[in-house]
Amino acid sequence: DIQMTQSPSTLSASVGDRVTVTCRASQSISSWLAWYQQKPGKAPKLLIYKASTLEGGVPSRFSGSGSGTEFTLTISSLQPDDFGTYYCQQYDSYQFTFGPGTKVDIK
Amino acid sequence: QVTLRESGPALVKPTQTLTLTCTFSGFSLSTSAMCVSWVRQPPGKALEWLARIDWDDDIYYSASLKTRLTISKDTSKNQVVLTMTNMDPVDTATYYCARMPGGGYRGFDHWGQGTLVTVSS
Numbered sequence: 001d002i003q004m005t006q007s008p009s010t011l012s013a014s015v016g017d018r019v020t021v022t023c024r025a026s027q028s029i030s031s032w033l034a035w036y037q038q039k040p041g042k043a044p045k046l047l048i049y050k051a052s053t054l055e056g057g058v059p060s061r062f063s064g065s066g067s068g069t070e071f072t073l074t075i076s077s078l079q080p081d082d083f084g085t086y087y088c089q090q091y092d093s094y095q096f097t098f099g100p101g102t103k104v105d106i107k
Numbered sequence: 108q109v110t111l112r113e114s115g116p117a118l119v120k121p122t123q124t125l126t127l128t129c130t131f132s133g134f135s136l137s138t139s140a141m142c143v144s145w146v147r148q149p150p151g152k153a154l155e156w157l158a159r160i161d162w163d164d165d166i167y168y169s170a171s172l173k174t175r176l177t178i179s180k181d182t183s184k185n186q187v188v189l190t191m192t193n194m195d196p197v198d199t200a201t202y203y204c205a206r207m208p209g210g211g212y213r214g215f216d217h218w219g220q221g222t223l224v225t226v227s228s
Contacts, residue, residue, distance in 0.1 A: 087153065089156075091211050
């Protein structure tokens with residue numbers, strides 16, 4: 001099974017900061033990676049799929065990059081509404097795996 | 108407008124079988140490349156994918172849970188049903204159903220609100 005790791009596990013940043021979250025897969029997954037934002041008590045929200053394709057309606061300050069085993073989610077200018085936990089998710093061989101999450105809070 | 112809603116018991120006893128229903132609207136599970144999955148999240152923990160059913164009746168299960176899971180669909184009722192046998196307290200979690208267009212290659216783009224299932228005697 002493919003395992004996913006994320007770093008950091010938590011981060012605290014100020015409004016306007018550039019924020020980067022890293023996700024690594026235990027083996028190559030090409031570009032089959034998605035990113036989600038989850039707020040407390042709510043279902044996850046899809047932000048990016050196929051590593052870098054922005055889901056409709058998601059602000060352009062969110063971007064994704066990477067392929068193979070290393071991926072990044074970048075928030076170009078952190079906004080107050082961006083707090084929450086961010087999860088990466090891979091798709092390989094009809095199995096889906098989520099990363100452990102990165103909690104982002106606003107200083 | 109796409110919506111999904113999970114329903115089922117809030118409390119089950121250890122060893123019992125859990126049955127959850129996902130009722131959806133705004134799309135059809137007979138549309139090519141459309142899929143629906145179940146995902147769970149124990150309190151304070153990460154998401155875990157459980158099972159998927161496709162427009163063409165293909166079915167996939169989490170390798171670690173496949174012996175306990177059964178997923179099925181009723182296209183006419185716009186429902187997907189998940190059963191999980193031999194429930195244990197570690198299965199306490201919020202269970203979500205989610206839509207997956209594009210055969211899974213476009214992520215889970217719409218989610219239900221989730222239903223919390225507690226396993227306790």
